[in-house]
Amino acid sequence: MTSVLNRWTAILGLAVAAASLGGCAAAVVGGAAVAGGVVATDRRSPNTQVADQTIELRASSRVNDALGERRGHINITSYYRKVLLTGEVATTEDRQRAYAAVAGTPDVVGVIDELAVLPESSLSQRANDTYLTGRVKAGLLDANGVPANSIKVLTERGTTYLMGRLTPREADLATEVARTTPGVQRVVRVIDFISEQAALHPSDPTGSTPAPAPVSSVPSGGAGAAATPAAEGAVTHPVTPQPVEVQQPPIQVQPLPPASR
Template sequence: MFPVNSKTRPGAHAIRLGRSLLALLLAVVLSGCAAAVVGGAAVVATDRRTAGTMLDDQTLEVKVSDKIYGAPAFAGGDHVKVEVYQGVVLLLGEVTTEEKRVQAGTLASEVPYVKRVVNDLVVDNSATVGQRLDNTWLTTKVNTALVTKNPVSGFDATRIKVVTSRDTVYLMGLVSREEGDAVAEVARNVGGVAKVVKVFSYTD
């Protein structure tokens, strides 16, 4: 896990990070798993990451986001979404120039403990709130399909982190290659999905 600096002065970053870590820690301590609603029913989501790795990933999401939005170039007009799993950073959303797209990837890679950066930012500032809501609904549809279709016998599909942007589905998780291929195939057949990108960490 990350070293803790006891001399860090409290501020907006520290408060936001503290709240995020506390929420995740409580979820891990109280249940060891997370509850999710899929297709109108509650299911129990498990995670192959250790509690320490989950906390580290949550910390990295905050640090990478702060690093990018703390740069003068990202003053406005940009929408950068940061997702982290097993130290792998996924950048999604829209920026206004190619220079910003490249810079965001560079800034993310400079954050300590980042293993790899997948930069899928798009140079475009025309995305609407409605389009982003549509992608949230698509994420729900993919999650539902993974749970109901059970792509691999005995595999808990709620271990997969599904992120959607511009009708492209990104799959994150700690899986075997067989599990990853099967999950991707289910996602490809969900209506509205234009493309599937595997951002897995493999166990084999």
């Protein structure tokens, strides 16, 4: 009982932090602050985790240079060098500039553009998104057969994103947890599917499936949702339209050279 109370206390604390910090809180929850505590159980090697964090910093700097004061509310999340863009920008042109800036960042192999041309989300919306992220993470921790510490979770305007390197079975279990979490309106999966053998030996690349990370969108399990398996009816498309990028399998990257300044 005490552990459950502690978990929900932590979730509420995240919501309060989001209300105080705005967009920064979501980046911290989904990025280095949480990842630093689960390095030992993350399926990415330490070098890959550092590479993803470096990509996020470089991409953020490039977006700032491209948009300046028009940046809006943009979250940049890298996992296995595939970058997810979420948030809001003022115009279609700003969205295109942000995409181009991220796609041109060194070591990025794919970009999933989920930016919306909308007014920036409110602090209360961001707090609710952070709260939902915490609830999904708690559900993943409680679920049997789900490598919770190997799944990156973030929520934007009620849509929860799952990023990871998972077997089809693990992906379906994680999706079911997310879509049945009260308040989640939609689930988008950015998953590199791997074999059961690769899941047991994540440092051995021979067991990985040479396929791009698909993006799957499924309905949530809210009121009125059909009680169907999570994968049914999902619309899947490649992470990026450039064939040269989508052909690359998930890899463990080597240490990056010092960034040029």
